[in-house]
Amino acid sequence: xxxxxxxxxxxxxxxxxxxxxxxxxxxxxxxxxxxxxxxxxxxxxxxxxxxxxxxxxxxxxxxxxxxxxxxxxxxxxxxxxxxxxxxxxxxxxxxxxxxxxxxxxxxxxxxxxxxxxxxxxxxxxxxxxxxxxxxxxxxxxxxxxxxxxxxxxxxxxxxxxxxxxxxxxxxxxxxxxxxxxxxxxxxxxxxxxxxxxxxxxxxxxxxxxxxxxxxxxxxxxxxxxxxxxxxxxxxxxxxxxxxxxxxxxxxxxxxxxxxxxxxxxxxxxxxxxxxxxxxxxxxxxxxxxxxxxxxxxxxxxxxxxxxxxxxxxxxxxxxxxxxxxxxxxxxxxxxxxxxxxxxxxxxxxxxxxxxxxxxxxxxxxxxxxxxxxxxxxxxxxxxxxxxxxxxxxxxxxxxxxxxxxxxxxxxxxxxxxxxxxxxxxxxxxxxxxxxxxxxxxxxxxxxxxxxxxxxxxxxxxxxxxxxxxxxxxxxxxxxxxxxxxxxxxxxxxxxxxxxxxxxxxxxxxxxxxxxxxxxxxxxxxxxxxxxxxxxxxxxxxxxxxxxxxxxxxxxxxxxxxxxxxxxxxxxxxxxxxxxxxxxxxxxxxxxxxxxxxxxxxxxxxxxxxxxxxxxxxxxxxxxxxxxxxxxx
Ligand code: ADP
Ligand code: MG
Numbered sequence: 001x002x003x004x005x006x007x008x009x010x011x012x013x014x015x016x017x018x019x020x021x022x023x024x025x026x027x028x029x030x031x032x033x034x035x036x037x038x039x040x041x042x043x044x045x046x047x048x049x050x051x052x053x054x055x056x057x058x059x060x061x062x063x064x065x066x067x068x069x070x071x072x073x074x075x076x077x078x079x080x081x082x083x084x085x086x087x088x089x090x091x092x093x094x095x096x097x098x099x100x101x102x103x104x105x106x107x108x109x110x111x112x113x114x115x116x117x118x119x120x121x122x123x124x125x126x127x128x129x130x131x132x133x134x135x136x137x138x139x140x141x142x143x144x145x146x147x148x149x150x151x152x153x154x155x156x157x158x159x160x161x162x163x164x165x166x167x168x169x170x171x172x173x174x175x176x177x178x179x180x181x182x183x184x185x186x187x188x189x190x191x192x193x194x195x196x197x198x199x200x201x202x203x204x205x206x207x208x209x210x211x212x213x214x215x216x217x218x219x220x221x222x223x224x225x226x227x228x229x230x231x232x233x234x235x236x237x238x239x240x241x242x243x244x245x246x247x248x249x250x251x252x253x254x255x256x257x258x259x260x261x262x263x264x265x266x267x268x269x270x271x272x273x274x275x276x277x278x279x280x281x282x283x284x285x286x287x288x289x290x291x292x293x294x295x296x297x298x299x300x301x302x303x304x305x306x307x308x309x310x311x312x313x314x315x316x317x318x319x320x321x322x323x324x325x326x327x328x329x330x331x332x333x334x335x336x337x338x339x340x341x342x343x344x345x346x347x348x349x350x351x352x353x354x355x356x357x358x359x360x361x362x363x364x365x366x367x368x369x370x371x372x373x374x375x376x377x378x379x380x381x382x383x384x385x386x387x388x389x390x391x392x393x394x395x396x397x398x399x400x401x402x403x404x405x406x407x408x409x410x411x412x413x414x415x416x417x418x419x420x421x422x423x424x425x426x427x428x429x430x431x432x433x434x435x436x437x438x439x440x441x442x443x444x445x446x447x448x449x450x451x452x453x454x455x456x457x458x459x460x461x462x463x464x465x466x467x468x469x470x471x472x473x474x475x476x477x478x479x480x481x482x483x484x485x486x487x488x489x490x491x492x493x494x495x496x497x498x499x500x501x502x503x504x505x506x507x508x509x510x511x512x513x514x515x516x517x518x519x520x521x522x523x524x525x526x527x528x529x530x531x532x533x534x535x536x537x538x539x540x541x542x543x544x545x546x547x548x549x550x551x552x553x554x555x556x557x558x559x560x561x562x563x564x565x566x567x568x569x570x571x572x573x574x575x576x577x578x579x580x581x582x583x584x585x586x587x588x589x590x591x592x593x594x595x596x597x598x599x600x601x602x603x604x605x606x607x608x609x610x611x612x613x614x615x616x617x618x619x620x621x622x623x624x625x626x627x628x629x630x631x632x
Contacts, residue, residue, distance in 0.1 A: 004068045007076035007097055021102045023161065024051025025170040027147055030103065032178040033093035035059035036185060036256070037080065038143060041201060046190040050164030051171045052150050060142040064113040069122040070134055073109075075101040091292045093257060105129040106157070107150045113143040128153045172196055176212055180285065181253040183208035205235060209285050217249060217283060224286075224325035226317050230294065233321040235286040240272055240326060240607075241614055243280025251285045254295055260304050264288075267315045271322035274480070274571065277612040286318060447602050449595060456585040460598050464621040467601070472585045473609035474597045479541070480578035480610040483521075490577070491540035492522040499535040499547045500528060507555035508533060514558060517570055521577060525551070541581040550580050575610045 021027060028045060035043045038061025048054040064072060071077050078097030103109070104126045114121030123137035151157045161167060168191060179187035179199045186201025199211050210218040221236035238249070252264045268284050276282060296307040308314045447467075450459040458469040483490055503511075511518065511525060511533060518525060524537030538547045557572045583589045583597075600606040601616050609615055625631045 002065065002067045002071060003079040004064075004071045004077050004097075005079070006071075006074060007078060007081065021099075021106060021150075023170060024055060024150055024167050025174040027051065027055055027103055027107075027150065028057070028171045029174045029178060030094070030099035031055070031057040031145055031147075032175060032187070034099070034145075035061055035143070036178075036182055037092045037094055038062045040142065040185060042186045042188075044188045044190065045175055047168065047171055048192055050161075050167030052161060052164060052167060053148065055147040055150075055171075056144065058142070058144040060140070063115040063118070063121070063142050065115050065118070066122040066136065069111060069113050069124050070131055072111075073100050073104045073124075073126060073129070073131070077101070091255070095297075101129070103147060106154050107152065108148040110146040110148070111143070112137060112139040112145075114139050114141050116141050168192075177251060177258040180208060180212050180251055181256050181258045181287075205285070205287065209236060213249070213285070220283065221285070222325040222328070224321040226321040226324075228313075228317060230291050231313065231317055232289045233286065233317045234289075236284060237268060237271070237286075237322045237325050238283035240275040240282070240612055242283065243272075243276045243612065244283060245280065247281045249283035250281065252288070253286065254288045254297075254306055255290065255292065257297065257306070258304065259306050261306070263308070263311055263315055264318055267318035268322045271319050271326055272612075274610050275326060275608040275612050280612065282322075284322070286322075288314065288318070290314075447598060449591070449598055452588060452594060455588045458594050458598055460602070462602060466619040466624075467598075467616050468619070469597060469601050469616040470585075470609075470613075471589060471594065471597055472582050473613055474601050474606050474615040475593075476578045476582040477606045477609050477615060478597070478600050479581050480574055481606070483574050483578060489520060490522040492524055492537040493540045493542070494524070494537045495535065495544055495547060497544075499544070500532050501535060501548045501551050502532045503552070503555060505531065507559060510555055510558040511551070514569065514573075517573065518554075521573060523551075539577045539581065542577065543580065546580040550576055571610075578610055 021030075024047070028047070028051065032043065032045065035057060038059055040059035040061035042060050044056075044058045046054070046056045046058075068079070074097075076097040077100075078095060080092045081095040081097070105128060108128075109124075109126040111124040111126075112121060118141075120136045121139035123133070123135055123139070124131060125133035151161070172189060172191060175187065175189050176197060179185070179189075179197070183199070183205050184201060184203040186199055188198045189196040197212055199208050202208075206218075206223075209221065217238075220239045220242035222239055223235075224237050225234045226232070235253075238244075247265065250265060250268070252259050252261050254261075264286060268282060268286065272282050290308075294309050296309070447460050447462040450461055450466075452458055452471070453468075456471065458467075458471050458474075460467040460469065508527060508531070512527070515525070522537060522539030524535070526534045526536065528534045533551070535547050535551060538544070538550065542550065553576045554573050557576065558569065561569060561572060583593060597606075606615055622631070
């Protein structure tokens, strides 16, 4: 008995309808989805002339009964949906019964199909939707569908087709997406007689990804997964070291269906905040598996968009899965010595004794003594009446400012321990620094500080590896994280001599608009005339000499990023503050300071600078041995 039924007009009306056959790539997608729905284990797709002249899809799925071989080309003919109740939980790729009818209407079709277990198959030939031949035929179990001369009878549509090359590559990329979504099915694609790709179909997302996206992409991917009541997330996200200029390497699948989703894209990209350079995009292959009732696939005719019933739950699951993959990544970029030294994915460096996050945070946020290490922002001096916080007055009354300056200067006395330039402080307190950091090293003696090179890079030995650390980048990150962890209450450090900064009127306006944020971050700013501001206080640990450049940089960022949300603008400002407060390349740093940075990097706490650049690279003994030809 026939398995295909014709949907009633009522059910047909409930379906998101629309053109499905726009170009050869849409044919490939529909035919591949039919093969998946037929339970195929092996599928071969062959195309010629960009898919315009010839597309053949062969599968070893369930095949069709002779009576269905003709029926399947009718509109709303489907074996996957009976009535409207079925629409609420669709578990197949297709359900609309429209694809074959639409494809047949604009091409010449040959169908060979044999139901599993049947003795004989059926061959059907159609031209522009009309059956011209139908007869029993010997063929293997499964289905082969050949589509020739697409749009031969619709010259207007034909005109819109791009060159064969462009159509051909669109076919390949659609087929690749489909294949990537079904690791349990082996898909082979042959284009103009040459193998384009092949997936092994062993059910492993790793081998599927590797074979379809290539070694280079696969090597930059980090595994991610999460599982929560009826929702599983699995797949890979790219290492932040390997950002891309666009999103073409982002793949999302929902129950095996390739989907476009702003929600999932945002969830993944949010996880890279402050680890990926601005303007770079992560790669990812994310598989969602959830109950068929939790997602509505009937919202778009091409079924590439879906509607999740619980968007927040999905967002969180993907965000945290991606975040934990990124955070779990080994902290160092591997050095590439020469083309002959093949890049291999960094193995997990379990010989790094990692300091627990809490232990580290305690150490780092520890309140230092007055002469202690200057790596963490110091606590605020008790605010004096009329000074410090809450005193920013954006009042441009002429004449007020000059007098006010004098008063404010005496109200906010210079504090030696707060305004000593950081470098000087670090040298004066070298012993204290070494002592403090030495105790950290004792506790975690799994690295040896070799020294500082070029006043810029720290060289460290850890087991079988040499680490080169960019001290400024690493320290910048430590400060950035610490500032954020403090809930953005940053101590202000009064300047001995207030600094006047001349700025264009619109930038003064921007500072005014962001006055509250800047104040929290430790800036004490007052307007001064129409074209200047006076800086009386800067965030603790920043250099007085950096005060004006810092304000200029912040203005510049605020101006360029006028569209940023509050949180993003804050991060931009924090980047500037962290950068200025960090130890500088080109100036030597005391050993204690270096050790503190090394600890943060080796423990895995610090891996990327706030702009997303790696803070360290590693050089393994094996790599060195290879370079010196000790081993081959
Ligand atoms: P839909 O996939 O939405 O049901 P189609 O027009 O794509 O609609 O296909 C119509 C019907 O033809 C399917 O429901 C299925 O029963 C049958 N069919 C299509 N392709 C295959 C195939 N490769 N193997 C077995 N049956 C198929
Ligand atoms: Mg279909």
